């Protein structure tokens with residue numbers, strides 16, 4: 001697959017999706033490009049996680065399509081998709097008390113590696129990624145016994161060892177302390193600079209401003225704006241996106257400042 005800077009890796013066209021009678025996405029189109037962090041913003045329940053699941057091929061769109069190098073995801077196997085797209089969910093409950101190293105190693109599964117059959121190279125890759133995200137000290141701890149934030153970092157490691165060039169993260173910083181947020185966001189930016197396409201949902205416009213090359217504002221199942229964060233994340237647009245009055249926004253941003 002082509003991964004030149006700014007090459008379109010994944011394309012979503014006119015996606016619609018709903019649950020039962022509830023229509024959630026009403027015609028969403030966007031491109032995901034190599035070398036870019038794309039931040040997806042929108043109010044609670046607006047369909048950000050649902051959109052990620054369509055972009056990952058986990059849900060088939062009701063209409064429209066998602067294509068990877070011009071091939072619809074609906075015509076690809078999960079294993080094939082996993083070679084290109086890695087997912088960091090908001091929550092993940094491990095049914096078994098695996099160690100962090102084992103959970104991270106599961107990222108190699110699609111390429112044939114399973115616990116007993118991990119190659120030496122797989123093992124080295126896992127160790128390298130644990131160091132990169134600064135959680136190597138957790139490697140032998142049980143995943144079920146570490147904190148939510150530590151679990152999120154382990155899941156990012158699992159996505160990285162997968163070797164996919166498109167990373168999709170659902171609110172990756174939501175459970176992280178200030179230091180880990182700063183480190184993770186810097187890592188995501190670096191990954192884009194290394195040629196990855198990074199897509200993350202976030203509730204923090206300032207996170208988008210800090211690291212994203214592009215922001216997509218999703219409201220009522222439609223793309224309200226799509227562009228450079230500095231250009232589109234204006235106070236007026238943020239007010240509109242989250243239904244805030246000028247006073248509410250001013251009071252909140254004064255507090256944040």
Ligand SMILES: Nc1ncnc2c1ncn2[C@@H]1O[C@H](COP(=O)(O)OP(=O)(O)OP(=O)(O)O)[C@@H](O)[C@H]1O
Pocket residue numbers: 019024042043044045046047048049050051
């Ligand atoms: N499995 C499901 N079955 C039925 N309805 C669902 C399901 N998943 C999500 N929904 C509904 O679809 C809408 C969009 O949900 P989604 O989780 O995509 O929103 P979101 O923008 O990611 O929200 P948040 O910011 O709160 O995480 C919500 O109204 C939600 O209740």
